[in-house]
Amino acid sequence: MAKRVVLCAAAVLLVIAAAYASFFIAPEERTMGDLQRIFYFHVSCAWAGLTAFLIGFASNLLYVWKRNEKYDWLGVTCAEVGVAFTTIVLISGPIWAKPAWGIYWTWDARLTSTFVLWLLYISYLLLRTLVEEPNRRALLSALFGIFAFIDVPIVFGAIRWWRTQHPAPVIMGGPNSGLAPGMRPTFYFAVLAMHLFMWFLISERYALEKLRGEVEVLRREAETS
């Protein structure tokens, strides 16, 4: 319990500090002005969401290999947390796009692949509600989770392979890309804060899934007794 409180406090304090740094410490961008400050929130949420899906993918693979229910719990936990972060990305992106591009949405490679990623993990969560038997549900959703993860490298590569509406990457984007040196500390701090917050949400959601496992065992005991 004390560990959870410390993690919660550290995560909340860091994200508040990151928001403060985004608004008051990071320099103003020349062309977009203050609007560019969405970047620190939008991109850090996107990275945290993709990290959650990556952990989920590893859990899905481990479930198929070892058939340990803990990997199933971690898989569904990461899918749900990843969906929460991706939802924020899909909302903050259009809020940024309207004043910057003049439109909320376009079927650009990055935007479309991110929307497809969101739909795939929503389908993963829906699939779990359709299968009653725990082992069958865990195996089917692990296999579907492995399939859904195929879209993650496409989301990552979309702005590197195809030049469409979404801006080119400023991190890991090649020799002619890069973030202004004054923006880097705030950006990396925001990414770190959001990852800690993601870890807090994963630990809370995992505890819930563990409890659900306990309920299933008790239900089986109640049925046999």
Next chain:
Amino acid sequence: MKNLDSVFWAYILGWAIFFGFYLSIAKRSNDLRAEVERLKKSTSRSTGEK
């Protein structure tokens, strides 16, 4: 401070989603805890009857 309202909206909606998600986890956890208690009681009652 041009377009700062868009920045605020992005942050506010984002944090509203996080808050809603956290509340849903807390609510589901409470429901499951109550279910665990109920099942434990009913299991101990039925084993006591035997």
